[in-house]
Amino acid sequence: MSVRVRFAPSPTGFLHVGNVRTALFNWLFARRHAGAFILRIEDTDAARSERHFEEALCRDLRWLGLDWDEGVQVGGEHGPYRQTDRYALYTDQATRLLEQGAAYHCFCPAEELEQERQKRLEAGLQPGYSGKCRRLDPTQAGQRVESGEAAVLRLRVRSGKVGFEDLVFGPVEFDCEQIEDFVLRRSDGSPQYNFAVVVDDIGMKISHVIRGEGHLSNTPRQILVYEALGQPPPHFAHLSTILGPDGAKLSKRHGATSIDEFREAGFVPEALINYLALLGWSPEEEGREILSPADLCREFDLKRVNRSPAVFDPEKLRWVNRSHLRARSAAELVDLVVPSLRRRGWIDQVTSEIRDWLESLIEGLRKYLETVEDLAAAAEVIFDFRPERDLHNTQVQEVLREDHAVETIRAFQRALDEETALTPETYRAAVKAAQKATGARGKRLYHPIRVALTGRSSGPELDRLVEIVEGARQLPLPAPVPPVRKRVELVLELLP
RNA sequence: GGCCCCAUCGUCUAGGGGACCAGGACGCCGGCCUCUCACGCCGGAAACACGGGUUCGAAUCCCGUUGGGGCUACCA
Numbered sequence: 117m118s119v120r121v122r123f124a125p126s127p128t129g130f131l132h133v134g135n136v137r138t139a140l141f142n143w144l145f146a147r148r149h150a151g152a153f154i155l156r157i158e159d160t161d162a163a164r165s166e167r168h169f170e171e172a173l174c175r176d177l178r179w180l181g182l183d184w185d186e187g188v189q190v191g192g193e194h195g196p197y198r199q200t201d202r203y204a205l206y207t208d209q210a211t212r213l214l215e216q217g218a219a220y221h222c223f224c225p226a227e228e229l230e231q232e233r234q235k236r237l238e239a240g241l242q243p244g245y246s247g248k249c250r251r252l253d254p255t256q257a258g259q260r261v262e263s264g265e266a267a268v269l270r271l272r273v274r275s276g277k278v279g280f281e282d283l284v285f286g287p288v289e290f291d292c293e294q295i296e297d298f299v300l301r302r303s304d305g306s307p308q309y310n311f312a313v314v315v316d317d318i319g320m321k322i323s324h325v326i327r328g329e330g331h332l333s334n335t336p337r338q339i340l341v342y343e344a345l346g347q348p349p350p351h352f353a354h355l356s357t358i359l360g361p362d363g364a365k366l367s368k369r370h371g372a373t374s375i376d377e378f379r380e381a382g383f384v385p386e387a388l389i390n391y392l393a394l395l396g397w398s399p400e401e402e403g404r405e406i407l408s409p410a411d412l413c414r415e416f417d418l419k420r421v422n423r424s425p426a427v428f429d430p431e432k433l434r435w436v437n438r439s440h441l442r443a444r445s446a447a448e449l450v451d452l453v454v455p456s457l458r459r460r461g462w463i464d465q466v467t468s469e470i471r472d473w474l475e476s477l478i479e480g481l482r483k484y485l486e487t488v489e490d491l492a493a494a495a496e497v498i499f500d501f502r503p504e505r506d507l508h509n510t511q512v513q514e515v516l517r518e519d520h521a522v523e524t525i526r527a528f529q530r531a532l533d534e535e536t537a538l539t540p541e542t543y544r545a546a547v548k549a550a551q552k553a554t555g556a557r558g559k560r561l562y563h564p565i566r567v568a569l570t571g572r573s574s575g576p577e578l579d580r581l582v583e584i585v586e587g588a589r590q591l592p593l594p595a596p597v598p599p600v601r602k603r604v605e606l607v608l609e610l611l612p
Numbered sequence: 613g614g615c616c617c618c619a620u621c622g623u624c625u626a627g628g629g630g631a632c633c634a635g636g637a638c639g640c641c642g643g644c645c646u647c648u649c650a651c652g653c654c655g656g657a658a659a660c661a662c663g664g665g666u667u668c669g670a671a672u673c674c675c676g677u678u679g680g681g682g683c684u685a686c687c688a
Binding site for chain 2: 126158160222226243266268288290299303308330337356359361395398403422423427432434436438484485563564576
């Protein structure tokens, strides 16, 4: 039997970490078994569903590299793939169940049922539906519906047990006594979730339903629908919940959880995928943590999925991101960082000279970084030279208070005087001259020079820094990057 | 309330009767490297929720307790 899985989000918000993990495991399972990954939109909740969320969902999934073989935006032979476009299908099946007597009309008003529910709950009784309309004569019920009376369609739930073998949780069994005659179709004609899902999964020939653990208790209901429809249920695999640091289900109040936020914060898709895969799954080879999407597709196995809920750890995500960032070439990193640099107003047009220069800049900065945004922020040392602001920093002040610190900078400046463009050689010669003049060496030599060049007490290696700064001389940047001599001059002006 | 699920370092996890006084990773702490912050390298602290069984032997199997989560909707 061929593997067909689906990811079926509701377009009621942006794609978030929990959903992506579900999408990812479906996708990995499909890729691993050369099956099909289907994207279905569950938009039967008219009040909360919005089309722009659907588009954002698709965009984010694509950005992550989770491509789908059938579904919204790509089509396929088992469509339509949006539930609101499938109402005729639900009606057909509902009619069938009604005719077979597997389902019946219920005329009880929602408010009345709700009151009843509350009363039972307060009395410590089971809150289910009483089954009041269950014994109504079908012909009479039909006439009432015919005459325009509002009615929902309920499934006539059988007695006995419903069991299934969950691919993650193992054997699970429910007693039908616990399941009321639930609604299949609302009085406005729209399908209820448990019904629509089953009709769709049958229609789309889904072989494995892989979804959040929250649906574990819905599964027996759905199996009952399969039975009523005379279809064999698919395999089920439920995935544990992702929690926030406080142990509650991960949500917005825990900070960034939506994919677009992570993208903007400078995370790369392969890192997000990698980290999320490790949340609840582990590769067979112990200790391997950095895995490419291709590795994951090759190795993913539902048997190795953990049952217990996992806490989302942004710190570890950052570490994973750094590892993947390192694997990207400088040229790729340029593409990633350019938007951030633009946003900061540091660059504008990217000519081929600027590209080359950015590559060298990134080489100098890359090992500091966990995210693309960090990379952009680190470039501040180059683009945003403001000694009048930075010299007040305590650590910088400490450097300047050292004996001969200012003298060293002066000597360094004098050694630069006659030069036009600084090369690595002339730079080193200037450093040497400063050393000779004041006798400072090591820390006491390089720290003041660093301050003179950046206004700061920390940053990239000085050799590289000089090369980057001097390399910017002729570039058409929105604001000029002051060359070494200019920097030293400005710093000295501010010193006593 | 009823039903279902879960429980190994702070966090993600390995483990599924003897290989475990529990291994790896993130984070944390210390050291080395070094002009600085990082990176890198080396080292360290840190866990089987609790109580009963079963067994020669339990992190591992069973029962209970506690704690967390889910379902019990004309939400998905």
